[in-house]
Amino acid sequence: MQSPMTYAVETRDLTRIFAGKKKRRFRRKAGSNGSEDSLGPVTALDGVSLGIKEGELFGMLGPNGAGKTTLIKILATLLLPTAGQAFVAGHDVAKDPFPIRQRINMVSGGETSGYGLLTARENIWMFSQFYGVPSKVSKERIDDLMHIFGLWDKRDAKVRMLSTGQRQKMNMIRGFVTDPDILFLDEPTLGLDVNAARVIREYVMNWVRKRAGKTVLLTSHYMAEADQMCDRIAIIDKGRILACDTPANLKRMIRTETTFQLEVDTIRDTTSFVGLRGVKNFSHKDDISKNRSHLTFILEDEGPVAEILSSITSQGAKVHSLQKSEPTLEDVFISMVGRGLD
Amino acid sequence: MNTYWRTFKVAAWLGWEMDSNWTEPWLFVLYSVIKPVAGAFILVLMYVVFVAIGRPQGDPDAFSYMYIGNSFFIFVASVLFGTFQVIQSDREWYQTIRYVYISPISYYVYILGRAASKIAVSVFAVAITLVFGVFFLGVRMHLALSDVPLFLVTTILGLAVLLAIGICLGGISFLTAKHTHGLAEGIPGLFYVFCGVLFPLSVLPDWGQAIGRAIPLTYWFDITRRLLAPTISVNTTLGGYDEPTILLFLVISSIAFFGLSVVIYKLGEYFARKAGKIDMTTSY
Ligand SMILES: Nc1ncnc2c1ncn2[C@@H]1O[C@H](COP(=O)(O)OP(=O)(O)O)[C@@H](O)[C@H]1O
Ligand SMILES: [Mg+2]
Numbered sequence: 001m002q003s004p005m006t007y008a009v010e011t012r013d014l015t016r017i018f019a020g021k022k023k024r025r026f027r028r029k030a031g032s033n034g035s036e037d038s039l040g041p042v043t044a045l046d047g048v049s050l051g052i053k054e055g056e057l058f059g060m061l062g063p064n065g066a067g068k069t070t071l072i073k074i075l076a077t078l079l080l081p082t083a084g085q086a087f088v089a090g091h092d093v094a095k096d097p098f099p100i101r102q103r104i105n106m107v108s109g110g111e112t113s114g115y116g117l118l119t120a121r122e123n124i125w126m127f128s129q130f131y132g133v134p135s136k137v138s139k140e141r142i143d144d145l146m147h148i149f150g151l152w153d154k155r156d157a158k159v160r161m162l163s164t165g166q167r168q169k170m171n172m173i174r175g176f177v178t179d180p181d182i183l184f185l186d187e188p189t190l191g192l193d194v195n196a197a198r199v200i201r202e203y204v205m206n207w208v209r210k211r212a213g214k215t216v217l218l219t220s221h222y223m224a225e226a227d228q229m230c231d232r233i234a235i236i237d238k239g240r241i242l243a244c245d246t247p248a249n250l251k252r253m254i255r256t257e258t259t260f261q262l263e264v265d266t267i268r269d270t271t272s273f274v275g276l277r278g279v280k281n282f283s284h285k286d287d288i289s290k291n292r293s294h295l296t297f298i299l300e301d302e303g304p305v306a307e308i309l310s311s312i313t314s315q316g317a318k319v320h321s322l323q324k325s326e327p328t329l330e331d332v333f334i335s336m337v338g339r340g341l342d
Numbered sequence: 343m344n345t346y347w348r349t350f351k352v353a354a355w356l357g358w359e360m361d362s363n364w365t366e367p368w369l370f371v372l373y374s375v376i377k378p379v380a381g382a383f384i385l386v387l388m389y390v391v392f393v394a395i396g397r398p399q400g401d402p403d404a405f406s407y408m409y410i411g412n413s414f415f416i417f418v419a420s421v422l423f424g425t426f427q428v429i430q431s432d433r434e435w436y437q438t439i440r441y442v443y444i445s446p447i448s449y450y451v452y453i454l455g456r457a458a459s460k461i462a463v464s465v466f467a468v469a470i471t472l473v474f475g476v477f478f479l480g481v482r483m484h485l486a487l488s489d490v491p492l493f494l495v496t497t498i499l500g501l502a503v504l505l506a507i508g509i510c511l512g513g514i515s516f517l518t519a520k521h522t523h524g525l526a527e528g529i530p531g532l533f534y535v536f537c538g539v540l541f542p543l544s545v546l547p548d549w550g551q552a553i554g555r556a557i558p559l560t561y562w563f564d565i566t567r568r569l570l571a572p573t574i575s576v577n578t579t580l581g582g583y584d585e586p587t588i589l590l591f592l593v594i595s596s597i598a599f600f601g602l603s604v605v606i607y608k609l610g611e612y613f614a615r616k617a618g619k620i621d622m623t624t625s626y
Binding site for chain 1: 344348349351352355356359360363364435436437438440441442443444445446447615616617618620621
């Protein structure tokens, strides 16, 4: 018997440093200054400590390059940590991967893996055989899941004939067909159409909630997705966990703060916002095609609004819209790091 | 044990699907016959050129020697390259390696399973080549019934050595895919020259003979030829040893190579997992 305090996934000071990459090709082209290509060691994870309880749908929310995929790879026994420890189902990922592998599965969104010569069904079936799922059980599960994810029409199509989205659905089925106890989903809806993404979200939520002992770790850089789906969320940036709580509690952290969103003509100078009293943080994103800037301000109160507006108009830019909004997880992120999620 | 068997079965199934299913069945059969026969014609051409250059004076024994050696060399190229390619293709083309790798199987056995279908396909190709040679090209071959068990044993050993070398390459390719590609193409060439495939060891300089004697495949080719064509007389420098001795050399060197392959593979895998290279793509 596992005690209720046992975590399905636990990391202690988990750190992962990648040695610098050699990109000779780029260096030669880019000349010698190579600021972007001066590829020294990269700290992808920096002392991450997390505990994910059995039965939880846990989310990692963070921008590109935050370290989400690296964490998933370590937990899935694909990559070794540089320092610190990680336990999955009570086993150390570095020392004892085999019993972990029997209980997990992993799906990465936005990729198109699969054996092109096999049919969609054969491809999924083959992977289930690696896990010793009885063939008949596997086939029944595949049929069910194909109906649910809308791949039934393509069940006997060769994988190489499937579209990117169809392959992604196939891979999602590959993840569920082995009925893992712990499922790692790395940006599962990346690049999928709205409808397919919704089906997947709902299926994942039901899967965790309706069965005992299932745990999901999901990464995302869509804040709405994380908010809607997850029991708890860790906000990650540059390899560090900035906060970890339920979505409601995370948003409550900035409850006393006010979020304003502005759409203005493209502005160049945002330094004038930095020192303004009452401005906790802000993010700035340009929409080049429309020649507009989107500004999100996290304010301690509504005091500085007038000053912000006058600072914008003094640059000769027009304000097209101004909106006060309910705090979102993205606002929490902006409040902490002064940047949006993408 | 259960895990190993399960891994092997599924991997062999996958390998076979991929090696045989790329076209219509009838085309696959046709291709499987025509390819080795075309290979045999290239051999004849090579031989004709040799004779024209004037070295072996159209000696039928020499032709048989060369023909049988080359037939069995089909195994070397296809098993070696095929094994190496298991990792490469899963990584680069299908991008499935991470999902195969994190499943509860033995990845080592998975490679063996995938290679099994390569072996099956090449057994067929070798057989076709030999039969074609005997019936249409006058190759002197005669396998005594009493030698069949020994022939099977040595063939299995030879294939095991090839798998071992292939898996070594696999372990190395975990770390440096690009360079291993060159190795996987270059090593068969090395064996072609030093293992007495085309011409006997005796034509090599001393240092070349020394290299040949360190490679188990040399003994494999030698004993295979003795069993298949006992009548041909070509001086090979291994003539001084009797069959049991050659077999012993083959067994010992096979075991050594297999042990080495496991070690190199495990090291390669460990360092790849450490460096984050298991599922890297090279984007050539
Ligand atoms: N194999 C690798 N070699 C070198 N750097 C890597 C490797 N994988 C990831 N990184 C770096 O580690 C950081 C985190 O990457 P990743 O975990 O993929 O982030 P995310 O999934 O959150 O977008 C990035 O800066 C990325 O460039
Ligand atoms: Mg990622």
